[in-house]
Amino acid sequence: MQKLKIINFNNIKLTLITFSLFFTQLHAKEITLCHEDNDSFPWILANEKGLSHIELRLVEKKLPDLKFKIQAMPWKRCLEELKENKFDGAFAASYKADRLQNGTYPGIPVNAKEGVPDESKRLHISEYALYVKKGSAIIWDGKKITGAKKVGAQSGFSILELLKKQKEEKNIEFLDDSAKNSVALLTKVANGNLDAAAVIVMQAEHAIKSNKELSALEKINPPLEKKPYFLILSHKFVTDNAEQAKKIWDSVAAVRESAEFKNKMKEAFK
Template identity: 35%
Template sequence: MKSHTTSIFLVLVFLPLCLSTSTAQSETTITLTYENVDSFPWSMKDGSGIDLILLKMVDEAMPNVSFKYVQAPWKRCLNNIGTGTTEGCFTASFKEKRLQFGFYPGTHIGNAVDPNLMLHASSYSLYILKDSTINVPEKMKISGLNGKIAAPAGYSIGGDLQSAGYSVDASASKTTNNFEKLLLNRVKAVAALTLNGNNILVKHKKYADSIKVVTTPLVNKPYYLMFSKQFIKKDRALAESIWSKAAEIREGQEFKDKAGEFLSK
C-alpha cells in the first residue's frame, strides 16, 4: 500500500514537470531581422514601432513560437534570409528580384504575393469635413482643394505633398491636433496615416460627427514579413500560421488601440 501511494505521489510531482519540459521543447525560436535605422512609425532602433507591436502580439498569441530580433543594414537583412542565417526579415515591399532571397506570403506556393497577409500598408489618406467636395481621383492627386493640408510633423507624406505642389502645414505632430485645425477651418484637409486617422474617428465621436475619410488613399503600399526558403522547407505550416495570425491581429481593435497609443505619444 505504501509503495502504491509513493508511486502516485511521484507521478503527481513529476508529471507537471514533464509537461512543462515538453511545452518548452515544442517552442520554436524564430529570428527576425529588421533594418537598423529608425523607420517611424513602423520600426525603431530602440525596439519600438507599430510592426514590433504587431509581432509581439503574434508572439504572445502563439505559444509554440518565440521571436528573436536582430537589427542589421537592409542588404544584410535580405542576405541573412538568403543564406538561412535567420528565418525572416521585415518589412519588405514586393520586388521580383527579392524572390532570390526568400518568400513573401503566397509566393512560397507559386502564387502571386498575397496583400491580405501583409505586415502593414504604408497608407496615407485624406480627411475632410463631411460637407466638403474635396476628392482624391488617383494617387497623390487632389481635386477641389483651395487651401492648406495639415500633415503630421516628421512624416514622409508632408514632403510628398509639397513635392506634388500642395501647400502643407506640418507644424503639429499629432493627427488629433490637425483634426482640430480642420474643425476650426484653419486647414481644408488633413493627411494622416490611414491606420491612425480611421482609428481616431472610431474612438472619438467629436471628430466622427464632422470629419470623413476620402475613400481613395493618397498612398497605399503593402509591406511584408519575408521568410527564408530554408525555413519554409522546414516548417511551411508554421510560416503560414504566422502570416495568418499577423493578418488577423492587424485587423483587431486591440492592435489598433495599441498602435494609436504609440502614435499619440
Template identity: 30%
Template sequence: MKRSAIALLFLCSGGTLAAQPHWKLCHEDNEVYPWILKEREGLYATLARLTARRTQSEIELVGMPWKRCLAEMQAGTIDGVLGAGFLAERCKQGVYPGGACQPDPSLHLYYDRFMLYRAKQAHLHWDGQVLRDYRKPIAVQPGFVVARLLKQSGIPTDESDKSPYQILRKVSAGMVDGAILQAPAADPLLQEVTDFGSTIERDPIPFRVYPTWLMISHQRYRANATLVQALWQAMAQARDSGEYKAAKLALGYNEPD
C-alpha cells in the same frame, strides 16, 4: 548586430523555450515611427509579441540595414524580413505569403504610404502619374521599392542616406530637389524641425501606397511550409486583434491596415 528590446524579452523569458519554434526576423535598423521605436514598444514588436503568443513560438527581432536584411534572408541566416513590399525579383530572395510570387492580400502587415517632400524653391511637380521638372536627384532610402520605381522611370536618385532626418536635411539645403519617404517617419520631422517646416513642403498626392508582408527565407519555407503558413496566419490575426488596435491608438497612429 542589434537586437530589439522585444527580442531580448522573449529570449530571457522562462519556460520551455527550447521546445518552441524559433524565428529570427529582420527589420531596418533605423527608428521608424510607429514600427521601430527606441523608447517604447513599436508596432513590429507588438506584432511579434502577439504572434508569438498565438503560435507558442519564440520570435527574435534584429535590426540591420534594409539591403542586408534581404541578403541575409536569401542566404538563410535569418528566417524572414518584416515590412517587405512586393517586387517580382525579391521572389528569388524569399517567399511571400501565398507563394508562387503572388502575395496573398489578406496576409499583408500594413499599407506603406510614401509621399513626396520637395524643397519649396524647387520646380518639381507630381501629378499622381508622372514626376516632372526635376533638376537635381530625388533622395530615397537605399533598397526601397520606390527607389526601383524611380530608376525604372529614368529619374536620378540619391540613395546615400538611410535616415529620414538626413534625407530631409539634404532637401532643406537644396542638395536634392526632393525626397520620397514613408509619411509616418517624415511627417513628424516637418513639425519638429523648424527649418524643415520653412523650407520643405509635402505634396498632397501620395507617390505610392502599397501593402507590405512578412517574407520568409526559402530555406525555412522548404524545411516546414506548414509552420510558416501558421506564422503568416497568426500574424494576420494579431494585426486584426483588439490589442494591436489599442497599441496603434496608444501611439497616435491612425492609418488603416
C-alpha cells in the same frame, strides 16, 4: 478525528495550465528575424517599441510554441542574409519580384519567379509621397514628376524602382540613394541639395514634426505609391516548416485586425 482535507481542483487545474504554458515556452522553437537598423516611425523603433515589433510579439502570444529572436541591421544586408538562410524571416518588406530570390511572401510558392502576395497577410500598409520645400513648383500627376532635377530616396527602398523609371524617361536628371534614414534624406531637401525626396509618409510627417529644420517642407499629393508590407520568410524555413509558416502568416492577419493591436496603434499616434 482527523479532518478531511478539501482539494481545490480549480487551483490544481490552474497550476497545470501554468506549468504547461511554461514548459511550452521553455521548449519553443526559436525563429530568427531581421529588420532595418534605422527608425521607421511608427513601425520600427529602438528597443522594440515600434508597431511591427509589437505586432510580432502578439503573434508570439498566439503561437506559444515559437519565439522570435529579432536583430536590427542594414536593410540590404538583412535581405541578403535572408537569401543565404542565415535568418528565418525579414520585416517589413514591400513586394518586388526580385525579392523572391531572397525569401517567400505569403500566397506565393517557394522559389517562384513572380506572383501576387496575399495582401490579407500583410503587416501593414504604407504610402510614399514626394516632399519638397513649401511653395515649390514641383508636380507629381500620378505618372510623371515635373519641375525636379534632383530627387532622392533611402538606400535599398522599393520606391527607387519608380524613381529610376522617372530618370529613364528623363523626368528627373539625378537620383540620390545614399541616405540611410528619412531625416538625413529630408535634410538634403531642406538644405537645397535635393529638389524632392520620396519618403514613407508616416516617417516623413514624424520627422518634420520632430525636427524644426525640416518645418519648411511639405508633401505633394497624390501619393507616389501605396503598398502593403510583409513578413517574408526564408525559402528553407518555408520548405522545412510549411505548416508553421502558414500559422505565422495567419496569425499576423489575426493580430493586425485585433482590438489589442488597434489600441496599440491609437496609442502610437497620441
